[in-house]
Amino acid sequence: MRKGRFITFEGGEGAGKSTQIRRLAAALRAGHAREVVVTREPGGTPLAERLRAIILAGKARDLGDFGEALLFSAARIDHIDRIIRPALARGAYLLCDRFADSTRAYQGARGGAGEDILATLERVTLDGVRPDLTFILDLPPEIGLERAEKRRGQGGVDRFEGEALAFHAALREKFLDIARAEPDRCKVIDASTPEDEVAEAIFSACLKKWPLPALGEKQWA
Ligand code: T5A
Secondary structure: OOOOEEEEEEEOOOOOHHHHHHHHHHHHHHHOOOOEEEEEOOOOOHHHHHHHHHHHOOOOHHHHHHHHHHHHHHHHHHHHHHHHHHHHHHOOEEEEEOOHHHHHHHHOOOOOOOHHHHHHHHHHHHOOOOOOEEEEEEOOHHHHHHHHHHHHOOOOOOOOOOOOHHHHHHHHHHHHHHHHHOOOOEEEEEOOOOHHHHHHHHHHHHHHHOOOOOOOOOOOO
8 A cells, every 4th residue: 555755846948946956855865764665757867867868869759659659658657666656655755857747747738749658658657657746846947947057067968958938838838737626636846046045945845735743753654
C-alpha cells in the first residue's frame, strides 16, 4: 500500500527547480525521520537517462511533439516502475524535478499534439501514480532563460532552451492553466523573488499540507 509523499517541481527553463529541490531535501533530511529520495525527469534510471540524452540533444525532434511525448512517457514508465513506485511504497518523500505536467506543457504548448491525446497518454503512463503536491515555479521566461544561460556558461543550448521566446511564454501559460485546473494539487510559487523567499514559500506550503506534529518531535509523519 502506498504511504509515501510525492512532490513534483515544475516550471519553465531556469526557474530554480533544482535549487529548491536541494533545499527542501536538506530541510527534510535534517528535521524528519522519513527517507528522502531526489530524482528527475527525463531520467532517474539508466534507461531513462539514455533517453534523456537522445531527446535533449535534439535527436528526436523530427518525431514532432507527439513522438517526443511518447519518448518522455517511455522514460517515465521505467522511472515509475523502478524508482517512484518503490520509494512511495517504502514511505519516502519523493522529490521529482519535472514530471507529467512538463509533457502537458512542453509537448502541448504548440498544439501539435492534442490535449485529449496527451491526457490519454498520461493516464496510461502514470497508471494511478500521481503527485500529492506540485510546485509550479513561475517567472517571466526572459528571466529564467537568462539564469539558465548564466549557469550554462560556454555550453550550448539544449533541445528546448533553444526554442523561441513565444514558445517559452506559451509554456508559462500552460503551467498556469494546469494550476488553475488542479488547485488542490498545484501551488504556484513566484520564482522571480530571491532564493530564500522561494524556499520559505515552498516549505510553508509543505507544512500546510502535512502539519508538523507536536514541537520537539523529530518525525514529520
Ligand atoms: N521536458 C521535460 C519536456 O519537454 N517534457 C517532459 O515531459 C519533461 C520531463 C529537461 C528539459 O526537458 C523538457 C523540459 C526541459 O527543457 P533540464 O536540463 O532538466 O532539461 O532543464 P530544466 O528542468 O529546465 O532545468 P534547469 O536546470 O534549466 O532549471 P532549474 O532546475 O529550474 O533551475 P536551477 O535551480 O538550476 O537554477 C538555474 C540558475 O538560476 C539560479 C541558480 O543558482 C542557477 O544558476 N537561481 C536563482 N537566481 C536568482 N534568484 C533565484 N530565486 C534563483 N533560483 C535559482
